[in-house]
Amino acid sequence: MAEILSPAGSPEALDAALRCGCDAVYLGGRSFSARANAANFSDEQLEQAVKKCHTRGVKVYLAINTVIFDSQLEECKRAVEFAAKIGVDGLITQDLCLVEIVRKCCSQMELHASTQMTIHTKNGVEAAKELGFSRAVLARELDEGTITKLSALGIETEIFVHGALCMSVSGQCYMSALIGSRSANRGLCAQACRLAVSAVKGQERYDLSLKDMSVLNVMDRVLATGASSLKIEGRMKRPEYVAKATHSAYMACKGEDADMDGLAQVFSRGGFTKGYFEGRLGGDMFGRREKEDAAVSAKALPAIHELYRSEFKRDSVRFFFTAKHESPVALTVTDGHGNSYTAQGEMPEKAQNKGISAEQAEKQLSKLGSTIYELGGCECEIDDMIYVSPAQLNALRREACEGLDRVRCEANTRKVAFADADILAFEGKSRCDKAQIRIQAVSEKQLEEIDKNAAQFFILPLGECEKADVAAFGGKLMAELPRFTFDEEKVIKRLEALKKRGLQHILAGNIAHLRIGRELGLSVHGGFGLNVTNSAAVKLLGEMGAVDITASFELKAAQIRSLKQAVPVGYVGYGRLPMMLTVNCPIRQAVGCAKCTKRLFDPTGRELAVRCSKSEGYVEVLNGDVLFTADRSGDFRGAAFVVLMLSEETPQQAAQIVNAYRDGAKAQLENITRGLYSRGII
Numbered sequence: 001m002a003e004i005l006s007p008a009g010s011p012e013a014l015d016a017a018l019r020c021g022c023d024a025v026y027l028g029g030r031s032f033s034a035r036a037n038a039a040n041f042s043d044e045q046l047e048q049a050v051k052k053c054h055t056r057g058v059k060v061y062l063a064i065n066t067v068i069f070d071s072q073l074e075e076c077k078r079a080v081e082f083a084a085k086i087g088v089d090g091l092i093t094q095d096l097c098l099v100e101i102v103r104k105c106c107s108q109m110e111l112h113a114s115t116q117m118t119i120h121t122k123n124g125v126e127a128a129k130e131l132g133f134s135r136a137v138l139a140r141e142l143d144e145g146t147i148t149k150l151s152a153l154g155i156e157t158e159i160f161v162h163g164a165l166c167m168s169v170s171g172q173c174y175m176s177a178l179i180g181s182r183s184a185n186r187g188l189c190a191q192a193c194r195l196a197v198s199a200v201k202g203q204e205r206y207d208l209s210l211k212d213m214s215v216l217n218v219m220d221r222v223l224a225t226g227a228s229s230l231k232i233e234g235r236m237k238r239p240e241y242v243a244k245a246t247h248s249a250y251m252a253c254k255g256e257d258a259d260m261d262g263l264a265q266v267f268s269r270g271g272f273t274k275g276y277f278e279g280r281l282g283g284d285m286f287g288r289r290e291k292e293d294a295a296v297s298a299k300a301l302p303a304i305h306e307l308y309r310s311e312f313k314r315d316s317v318r319f320f321f322t323a324k325h326e327s328p329v330a331l332t333v334t335d336g337h338g339n340s341y342t343a344q345g346e347m348p349e350k351a352q353n354k355g356i357s358a359e360q361a362e363k364q365l366s367k368l369g370s371t372i373y374e375l376g377g378c379e380c381e382i383d384d385m386i387y388v389s390p391a392q393l394n395a396l397r398r399e400a401c402e403g404l405d406r407v408r409c410e411a412n413t414r415k416v417a418f419a420d421a422d423i424l425a426f427e428g429k430s431r432c433d434k435a436q437i438r439i440q441a442v443s444e445k446q447l448e449e450i451d452k453n454a455a456q457f458f459i460l461p462l463g464e465c466e467k468a469d470v471a472a473f474g475g476k477l478m479a480e481l482p483r484f485t486f487d488e489e490k491v492i493k494r495l496e497a498l499k500k501r502g503l504q505h506i507l508a509g510n511i512a513h514l515r516i517g518r519e520l521g522l523s524v525h526g527g528f529g530l531n532v533t534n535s536a537a538v539k540l541l542g543e544m545g546a547v548d549i550t551a552s553f554e555l556k557a558a559q560i561r562s563l564k565q566a567v568p569v570g571y572v573g574y575g576r577l578p579m580m581l582t583v584n585c586p587i588r589q590a591v592g593c594a595k596c597t598k599r600l601f602d603p604t605g606r607e608l609a610v611r612c613s614k615s616e617g618y619v620e621v622l623n624g625d626v627l628f629t630a631d632r633s634g635d636f637r638g639a640a641f642v643v644l645m646l647s648e649e650t651p652q653q654a655a656q657i658v659n660a661y662r663d664g665a666k667a668q669l670e671n672i673t674r675g676l677y678s679r680g681i682i
Helices: 011-018 043-055 070-086 097-105 122-131 144-150 175-180 216-224 239-253 260-266 291-308 358-365 390-411 462-467 488-500 511-520 535-543 557-562 586-591 630-636 651-663
Strands: 003-007 024-027 059-063 090-093 111-113 135-137 156-163 212-214 229-232 315-323 330-334 340-344 373-382 436-440 457-461 477-480 505-508 523-526 546-550 569-575 578-582 599-601 607-613 618-622 626-628 641-645
Touching: 003 011, 003 239, 011 024, 011 043, 011 239, 011 291, 024 043, 043 059, 043 070, 043 390, 070 097, 090 097, 097 111, 097 535, 111 122, 122 135, 122 144, 122 511, 144 156, 144 216, 156 216, 156 239, 175 578, 216 239, 216 260, 229 239, 239 260, 239 291, 260 291, 315 358, 315 390, 330 390, 340 390, 358 373, 358 390, 436 651, 457 462, 462 477, 462 488, 488 511, 505 511, 511 523, 535 546, 557 569, 557 630, 569 630, 569 651, 586 618, 630 651, 641 651
Parallel strands: 003 024, 003 229, 024 059, 059 090, 090 111, 111 135, 135 156, 156 229, 315 373, 436 457, 436 641, 457 477, 477 505, 505 523, 523 546, 546 569, 569 641
Antiparallel strands: 156 212, 315 330, 330 340, 569 626, 578 618, 599 607, 607 618
């Protein structure tokens, strides 16, 4: 049976989850949590949480799932060391520096690949397995057939079954960062997608806001996928939400009613959707939280408290009680897993009239209401004419159960040895005097006015490469692989055909692409979608086959400069930066493809370009302002290359931009931005 994995954004939410039947919880410490605004847990609270969970046979997964800066690597290492010391069952992460830390310092620690890693294909799962991950948290955009296939690849899979949906593929949303420096990859998303962003100019619409998802009412189909873990979203939610969602999942797994109406009352955005799971996208998936929803929740919450007022019975126990003359009374309690504990009391009194019976003893010992146990049987050996008071029996029962708690906690806690190591103990490559130019276009036509000698590489989408004369690029053509795909095998076959025509280079947007490139014998260049923010990740990606890496554009220029380059590192220097990658088109659901304007409008009236990769099955929402850094190349000294990302530029404009970067000219454009290279992210 798959585990029910509940969110614990606070100690109160943890208790709610435990008392409603969860099998595991995920939570965050005070640092490196992708839900930085949750209450989270101090070190002391985290240690107590592990003990509380392990007593109940519940696993604890610690989310260290933000991107990490070089300046934080030692702090991150200390967080891993503490997790190993207190017996955390596994770490959830998106940053590959955690792989390096675990490999070198505590190789027995279990690692889970966060949904922020954009794992959604066979090669993505296989790459995670090769890295040492024991579990992959799959992208929320997958249907049940795909989940079933990925769950049969020899690694645990975790899927979301209830909770909020992001419009963007997890790990590929930069909207909050680009608008206000609050990065989703750092756990501080401002949820700009819930604002009035419209596909129709002048209308107040919410075309980036999805309903919450829930597949609890089709649990038979969910379980049939073979997924190992059923994840409830909600570390920012109230304990009542956690209680109701956990209880509903527990009931659904037993084949009983999940109470979808009750779930909607606790929290909803106009109902729930199963759109991704069932492969049905469109307008029915969109919704927002109205005042009416909040009012319904306020009324529903008090009744939810009853769900977690009492302990959830975790095990059936058997008692063996002995009361003998001239021996202390004793009570041995044994659980269903063979754990046992014996509590010893005082010498029994001699009965004045009638001794205690086995029935009387069992009646008193069976009062397990405040514990996590229920009585499975009681055996008594009592000599004649012995008296043991109810108070003595109660004390004996309490001591025995508390002792069993400690035994169970110890039995369920696997503390991992940690040996400190320097994860940056490697030689960096010598830095470049001048960054080479790479031009990333959406069509070959944009390159018509550009001399082939003007750039190190010309990057085109896979479909455009198929149309191009590969040989004419003289080995400089690089294929940008689809950032999200539902048909990986088709992508591989297309690449094989292009390789036969002379293609040598691909741009990787996720770890699956690294594996594909390696298998096909192509040179793999790591793109911005890998979210590289530290030197350890650069090194590991190099070991995975990346010949160079584009640093995350969420870094400051100074942070990029300071990266230790195990392989050459470059940066994005120009373009409308992608704010979102989504497989659910906001324009199509609003007005249809025939009326597409390729524009969204934010609450201030600013236009956001929408780039459609319809043949690949996704769209990108682009920033309204254009990143321009040609006159600031000195800020990136030592970088191996600069990527110029073209979107709607004409061939003439593209040529002018390339010239500007070649000469270090100032911008002649309106609405430019310097991105996050100066202000950075929180």
